Amino acid sequence: MILIGQYDSPFVRRVGIALSEWGLPFEHRRWSVWGDADKIATYNPLRRVPTLVLDDGTALLDSGAILDALDEMVGPTRALLAREGAARRDGLRVMALATGTADKAVSLLYEPLHHDHPSERWIARCKLQITDGLRALEADRAARPTDWWLGSALSHADVAVACMLRFLREAHPELFDEARYPRLAAHAARCEARTSFRQIAQPIVNQLAR
Ligand SMILES: N[C@@H](CCC(=O)N[C@@H](CS)C(=O)NCC(=O)O)C(=O)O
Numbered sequence: 325m326i327l328i329g330q331y332d333s334p335f336v337r338r339v340g341i342a343l344s345e346w347g348l349p350f351e352h353r354r355w356s357v358w359g360d361a362d363k364i365a366t367y368n369p370l371r372r373v374p375t376l377v378l379d380d381g382t383a384l385l386d387s388g389a390i391l392d393a394l395d396e397m398v399g400p401t402r403a404l405l406a407r408e409g410a411a412r413r414d415g416l417r418v419m420a421l422a423t424g425t426a427d428k429a430v431s432l433l434y435e436p437l438h439h440d441h442p443s444e445r446w447i448a449r450c451k452l453q454i455t456d457g458l459r460a461l462e463a464d465r466a467a468r469p470t471d472w473w474l475g476s477a478l479s480h481a482d483v484a485v486a487c488m489l490r491f492l493r494e495a496h497p498e499l500f501d502e503a504r505y506p507r508l509a510a511h512a513a514r515c516e517a518r519t520s521f522r523q524i525a526q527p528i529v530n531q532l533a534r
Pocket of ligand 1: 333430
């Protein structure tokens, strides 16, 4: 398998961490969505990452779809999300909150880089969406007594939240006050202590500068 994209992306990182947790071998191509867009386009017409190329040449797109396919490939005992029922819906909701917050954090980072006159309205909206996403996740985590978000074992929900938090804290430190989000801070610390999280990590690179 070939994983395309850099680990400063919270979406690429969540796929890399899952592959590492499973011990699945893969080649990592650290292609930039800007500088290497043409190379990415040979696998993904959208020129987006993550893109995961399977051994038969099939390219899987979008972190959620990639992880869903991988869960199916590793089988139900190793999958990092339940295949069906309330547990699956619960996990999907937490993941959507986390990846949606990450989407907004990425947009907020790129808005001033893409525009000579950044939109104050767009910036304010992104900040509100991020803050309310964090508040919802903090409240959700506070209501759960378990070590991990969905129970006694690590799941894709844990990884999605932790990858979003790392990106957010690096890109927009002013939006994450630990005192306001103590459960999320503790969650991030628990995840980032794991070997997979330590190995699959990269500081944010301004890819537009490449
Ligand atoms: N929903 C997608 C989001 C992926 C995403 O936003 N990737 C960014 C990098 S962090 C990207 O490819 N940006 C280039 C572009 O959208 O043109 C996923 O979960 O994979």
